[in-house]
Amino acid sequence: MTTASADAHGHHGDHGHDHPEHLAHHFDTLEQQFDSCKLGMWAFLLTEVLFFSGLFVAYATLRANNPEIFSLAASFLDTKWGAINTVVLLISSFTAAMSVRNAQLGETSKLKANLIITLLCAGAFMGIKYVEYSHKWHAGLLPPGLENSMFNPENPWVPEAAHHDIDYLKLQAEVNVMTPEERVHTMTTLGRFFGVYFFLTGLHGVHVLIGIGVITWVLFRANRGEFGPDNFTAVDLTALYWHLVDLVWIFLFPLLYLIA
Amino acid sequence: MVFLVIIPGIPAALGNFALPMMLGAKDVAYPKLNRFSYHLWLTGALFFVIALLTKGLDTGWTFYAPYSTSHSDSAVIWATMGAFILGFSSIFTGLNMLVTVHKMRPDGMTWFRMPLFIWAIYATAVIQILATPVIGIALLMLTIERALGVGIFDPALGGDPVLFEHIFWFYSHPAVYVMVLPAMGVVSELISNFSRKPIFGYRSIAFSSVAIAIFSFIVWGHHMFVSGQSDIVNVVFSALTFSVAVPSAIKVFNWVATLYKGSISLDTPMWYALAVIWLFGIGGLTGLWLGTLGTDIHLHDTYFVVAHFHFVMVGSAIFAFIGGIFYWWPKMFGVMYNECVAKLGCFLAFAGFNITFLPQFVAGSKGMPRRYFDYAPEFASYNYWSSIGAMVLGVGLSIALYSLVRSLMGERKVAPANPWGAVTLDWQCTSPPPPHNFDHAPPVEGPYDHELVRWKESLNGYEPVDPVDGDPNLARMGSAKTV
Ligand SMILES: [Cu+2]
Numbered sequence: 025m026t027t028a029s030a031d032a033h034g035h036h037g038d039h040g041h042d043h044p045e046h047l048a049h050h051f052d053t054l055e056q057q058f059d060s061c062k063l064g065m066w067a068f069l070l071t072e073v074l075f076f077s078g079l080f081v082a083y084a085t086l087r088a089n090n091p092e093i094f095s096l097a098a099s100f101l102d103t104k105w106g107a108i109n110t111v112v113l114l115i116s117s118f119t120a121a122m123s124v125r126n127a128q129l130g131e132t133s134k135l136k137a138n139l140i141i142t143l144l145c146a147g148a149f150m151g152i153k154y155v156e157y158s159h160k161w162h163a164g165l166l167p168p169g170l171e172n173s174m175f176n177p178e179n180p181w182v183p184e185a186a187h188h189d190i191d192y193l194k195l196q197a198e199v200n201v202m203t204p205e206e207r208v209h210t211m212t213t214l215g216r217f218f219g220v221y222f223f224l225t226g227l228h229g230v231h232v233l234i235g236i237g238v239i240t241w242v243l244f245r246a247n248r249g250e251f252g253p254d255n256f257t258a259v260d261l262t263a264l265y266w267h268l269v270d271l272v273w274i275f276l277f278p279l280l281y282l283i284a
Numbered sequence: 285m286v287f288l289v290i291i292p293g294i295p296a297a298l299g300n301f302a303l304p305m306m307l308g309a310k311d312v313a314y315p316k317l318n319r320f321s322y323h324l325w326l327t328g329a330l331f332f333v334i335a336l337l338t339k340g341l342d343t344g345w346t347f348y349a350p351y352s353t354s355h356s357d358s359a360v361i362w363a364t365m366g367a368f369i370l371g372f373s374s375i376f377t378g379l380n381m382l383v384t385v386h387k388m389r390p391d392g393m394t395w396f397r398m399p400l401f402i403w404a405i406y407a408t409a410v411i412q413i414l415a416t417p418v419i420g421i422a423l424l425m426l427t428i429e430r431a432l433g434v435g436i437f438d439p440a441l442g443g444d445p446v447l448f449e450h451i452f453w454f455y456s457h458p459a460v461y462v463m464v465l466p467a468m469g470v471v472s473e474l475i476s477n478f479s480r481k482p483i484f485g486y487r488s489i490a491f492s493s494v495a496i497a498i499f500s501f502i503v504w505g506h507h508m509f510v511s512g513q514s515d516i517v518n519v520v521f522s523a524l525t526f527s528v529a530v531p532s533a534i535k536v537f538n539w540v541a542t543l544y545k546g547s548i549s550l551d552t553p554m555w556y557a558l559a560v561i562w563l564f565g566i567g568g569l570t571g572l573w574l575g576t577l578g579t580d581i582h583l584h585d586t587y588f589v590v591a592h593f594h595f596v597m598v599g600s601a602i603f604a605f606i607g608g609i610f611y612w613w614p615k616m617f618g619v620m621y622n623e624c625v626a627k628l629g630c631f632l633a634f635a636g637f638n639i640t641f642l643p644q645f646v647a648g649s650k651g652m653p654r655r656y657f658d659y660a661p662e663f664a665s666y667n668y669w670s671s672i673g674a675m676v677l678g679v680g681l682s683i684a685l686y687s688l689v690r691s692l693m694g695e696r697k698v699a700p701a702n703p704w705g706a707v708t709l710d711w712q713c714t715s716p717p718p719p720h721n722f723d724h725a726p727p728v729e730g731p732y733d734h735e736l737v738r739w740k741e742s743l744n745g746y747e748p749v750d751p752v753d754g755d756p757n758l759a760r761m762g763s764a765k766t767v
Pocket of ligand 1: 457
């Protein structure tokens with residue numbers, strides 16, 4: 025197929041030289057191919073931003089309706105883990121950017137090293153997320169529709185060791201001083217916060233997992249020595265995607281963890 | 285109809301075929317993404333079929349909360365996930381078209397030499413990229429809400445149902461232009477080529493496509509005049525809505541001006557183009573009733589709205605889509621269809637459409653509500669005529685389909701490279717086109733300079749006149765053929 029299309033080009037002489045190895049049949053030059061891929065990726069990232077924006081609008085609306093309860097809810101999130109995850113992702117963004125540079129210069133071993141560090145950071149991020157999620161799962165800090173949610177309107181869940189569960193005691197201390205109506209309102213709103221929390225971080229987590237998959241694929245290709253000065257598009261676009269994943273987290277961290 | 289037919293119809297089906305050729309490119313920028321987008325479409329369609337076969341869907345295409353999240357007993361999640369997947373199919377089509385227009389233009393194809401169909405698809409692509417992700421997340425939120433009871437939209441859980449309406453219409457109003465802009469692009473091609481006249485006001489039509497794309501993002505509130513949003517918001521959205529009428533009217537007036545003193549040949553695609561001008565005229569003007577606050581309160585959720593959007597969505601988008609199919613059919617398959625049968629189909633479809641939907645304007649203005657399975661006895665005669673019209677419409681569309689299928693069977697009537705005398709590049713390659721569209725990169729001239737082609741009897745079609753060597757008189761004779 026490649027030879028056939030190279031022949032076809034030769035006849036009407038769009039370009040004098042041979043068909044470059046990494047050039048798809050329907051492009052005329054490598055530059056055109058790279059520009060097309062890059063523009064497409066930016067457009068795709070734009071769709072990603074808008075995809076998340078719908079959730080941010082929902083978050084803003086729900087928070088504007090009940091600002092105090094949202095900040096009470098945020099106090100149940102662990103700022104320490106959130107901050108560590110922010111640093112982890114920033115480091116991975118840096119190594120992702122470095123890997124593009126390595127690919128452009130054809131430094132395959134450095135490229136591989138940077139990709140591996142990026143992957144390790146992504147793995148660490150998901151590990152920390154797992155610790156946070158499992159803590160909330162056991163504490164019942166969950167969307168109100170779930171059976172083991174503390175905020176389930178019909179049948180609020182009580183942790184087994186309720187008498188020394190810090191989150192549970194803290195919550196009881198907060199709501200015990202309220203009138204019954206206030207109490208119901210506070211509990212459902214808290215549940216909504218955790219619904220939004222799991223939705224936003226979960227969707228972001230899915231993006232991290234996709235990123236791990238793509239970076240692994242790029243690492244395999246780097247291992248085969250595919251990348252060099254005239255072929256680094258895949259690394260470049262993957263890094264762009266990874267920066268977006270990082271950027272979304274940069275917004276999520278303060279909006280969820282730091283409003284307490 | 286909305287998610288599976290009208291939205292992908294012209295941009296994905298006709299756009300993928302015609303746009304690279306009209307641009308003079310070998311292919312779209314991402315052929316594989318294109319295929320992926322098609323597979324997504326199939327998957328989304330499958331989800332809808334499953335929804336139909338299991339419990340059906342009783343929320344309408346708008347999926348309003350809290351009915352869809354907490355009360356409906358139908359297969360809402362299959363449908364929302366289907367629409368979610370179709371959304372990504374649409375995004376990838378738009379992305380592909382956008383990059384193709386930006387990066388795949390050959391030398392000589394400047395922005396203002398692009399045919400207006402490409403301008404329309406380009407403006408559509410911008411909307412697809414900017415609006416579709418928002419419906420994606422809205423449907424995802426709805427699905428999660430229904431599955432887990434988060435309380436984002438359901439007021440019983442403390443959520444905000446109007447929030448869903450806002451997010452939904454932020455996409456779904458621009459989506460109206462995803463459906464209609466490509467149709468307008470097709471009509472611009474047809475009107476110019478079958479009038480054998482350069483399109484009147486080329487630049488204003490091109491810019492009006494872009495203007496519609498921009499305006500489409502700031503008018504969504506006109507669907508929510510009775511949702512309880514504030515009066516000031518209502519007034520602002522109403523005023524902004526009227527601004528969309530300006531670029532839409534620019535197009536219609538320019539089409540009519542192109543027809544004026546044109547050398548009009550009434551081939552089947554032109555019948556459809558003229559039908560669209562009529563139907564879009566009615567559909568567009570009745571939109572003004574609905575954009576006006578006072579009248580909208582009266583007409584909201586009545587059959588007037590049903591008639592209005594069918595005139596725009598079916599009357600304009602689907603008729604232009606079918607017209608486009610008849611226009612590019614010779615290019616797609618290298619065969620000509622029977623003009624008489626095709627015209628009969630167009631006439632019956634057009635007549636049937638009007639008989640179906642014109643009475644609904646009256647019924648709606650007299651208060652017949654939409655989304656009920658039954659109606660009060662005083663509306664019987666309107667519904668009677670609508671039913672008759674629907675049958676005529678069905679017969680007309682069946683005949684149109686028959687004429688297309690028939691052309692592929694039995695003794696084929698071979699199509700020339702350029703049966704219509706169009707000057708855009710898609711008519712300079714053979715019918716059907718070779719795998720990479722052009723054996724030689726074609727020279728690029730203005731898209732509507734009809735003196736560049738002349739009629740040739742032996743081809744039974746048109747051939748290019750070399751702009752330097754050719755005899756301009758011959759070209760004029762060619763263009764005078766149908767007078
Ligand atoms: Cu609208």
